[in-house]
Amino acid sequence: MAKEKPPKEASKRRKEKQRAPGEQSPERITPAEQTIMDVLWQRAPLAAADVMTALRTEKDWTPTTVKTLLSRLVEKGVVETARDGRRFLYSPRLARAHYERSMTHSFVDRLFGGRAAPLVAHLADAERLTDEDIAELDALLEELKNDRR
Amino acid sequence: MAKEKPPKEASKRRKEKQRAPGEQSPERITPAEQTIMDVLWQRAPLAAADVMTALRTEKDWTPTTVKTLLSRLVEKGVVETARDGRRFLYSPRLARAHYERSMTHSFVDRLFGGRAAPLVAHLADAERLTDEDIAELDALLEELKNDRR
DNA sequence: AGCCATTGACTACAATCGTCATCGATGCGA
DNA sequence: TCGCATCGATGACGATTGTAGTCAATGGCT
Numbered sequence: 001m002a003k004e005k006p007p008k009e010a011s012k013r014r015k016e017k018q019r020a021p022g023e024q025s026p027e028r029i030t031p032a033e034q035t036i037m038d039v040l041w042q043r044a045p046l047a048a049a050d051v052m053t054a055l056r057t058e059k060d061w062t063p064t065t066v067k068t069l070l071s072r073l074v075e076k077g078v079v080e081t082a083r084d085g086r087r088f089l090y091s092p093r094l095a096r097a098h099y100e101r102s103m104t105h106s107f108v109d110r111l112f113g114g115r116a117a118p119l120v121a122h123l124a125d126a127e128r129l130t131d132e133d134i135a136e137l138d139a140l141l142e143e144l145k146n147d148r149r
Numbered sequence: 150m151a152k153e154k155p156p157k158e159a160s161k162r163r164k165e166k167q168r169a170p171g172e173q174s175p176e177r178i179t180p181a182e183q184t185i186m187d188v189l190w191q192r193a194p195l196a197a198a199d200v201m202t203a204l205r206t207e208k209d210w211t212p213t214t215v216k217t218l219l220s221r222l223v224e225k226g227v228v229e230t231a232r233d234g235r236r237f238l239y240s241p242r243l244a245r246a247h248y249e250r251s252m253t254h255s256f257v258d259r260l261f262g263g264r265a266a267p268l269v270a271h272l273a274d275a276e277r278l279t280d281e282d283i284a285e286l287d288a289l290l291e292e293l294k295n296d297r298r
Numbered sequence: 299a300g301c302c303a304t305t306g307a308c309t310a311c312a313a314t315c316g317t318c319a320t321c322g323a324t325g326c327g328a
Numbered sequence: 329t330c331g332c333a334t335c336g337a338t339g340a341c342g343a344t345t346g347t348a349g350t351c352a353a354t355g356g357c358t
Contacts, residue, residue, distance in 0.1 A: 116272040117285040136266040
């Protein structure tokens with residue numbers, strides 16, 4: 001019974017979180033899920049098995065765990081599937097850059113009230129910035145200063 | 150019965166999360182809990198009632214909710230209490246700067262593999278940087294460049 | 299001295315998360 | 329063609345989180 005249905009997009013989950021029309025799906029991606037996303041963001045469409053092998057060293061997950069996480073990501077609408085014989089190929093539907101941006105913003109908002117400088121200061125304190133970083137930031141700032149003029 | 154016991158520090162909770170000896174207590178602070186912390190970080194020792202009033206506008210929490218969150222924070226060891234008559238005065242035991250640092254680091258690690266520059270780039274993209282920020286960053290960078298020499 | 303408002307302790311409960319086992323369907327190789 | 333390895337679906341279970349009710353103790357006010 002219940003033959004493999006087309007994976008039901010974030011259709012009718014538990015308590016369908018109603019989002020405002022234009023609003024960008026802020027579907028929360030959990031840490032475990034992000035691990036999966038990182039793999040998918042690296043190598044485009046992958047079968048579940050590929051994801052497993054990719055993580056074999058890093059994580060100690062059973063196949064089931066990986067598959068569950070993939071399913072949840074599909075449910076959440078951040079991963080899409082394409083049939084490939086009897087299996088699925090999974091690919092991110094959410095661009096990594098997008099994700100980074102939204103994460104970065106909410107983070108800076110939550111912790112620093114939106115101001116970026118204190119954040120960078122923390123990184124500097126911790127000597128977390130490589131010479132390269134500094135150079136890069138320098139260039140970036142130069143550019144910004146020009147744009148503002 | 151069960152007369153008010155001295156609040157039991159992160160003593161023997163559910164399944165005492167064993168931490169390595171030197172390791173910094175990475176007791177996870179949840180968003181709701183952070184809301185409380187923000188209040189405590191602003192005005193030093195406060196009674197539960199004070200925290201409630203402080204949040205009355207911002208959050209729509211019942212007294213019980215606030216008290217539960219305070220208890221959990223005490224359990225987690227990030228808030229300490231001092232008796233004041235029949236009630237407690239709560240104060241952060243974890244400095245805000247510490248918290249910011251640890252959050253920042255794990256964030257940058259998780260999302261950008263430790264590199265800070267991409268993060269700042271995101272903020273710049275979003276025009277999240279005020280002129281002041283830019284000036285501040287500029288100064289900061291100048292300083293850093295000198296230190297490195 | 300006695301009452302009552304306030305306080306912390308305990309309990310609860312649904313939703314989410316991290317993990318995983320089981321199972322029925324299915325396509326490939328022998 | 330047949331069996332088996334593999335795939336996705338489903339269910340599950342403990343822990344955590346957000347939110348809140350109840351209750352017994354207690355201390356200040358009358």
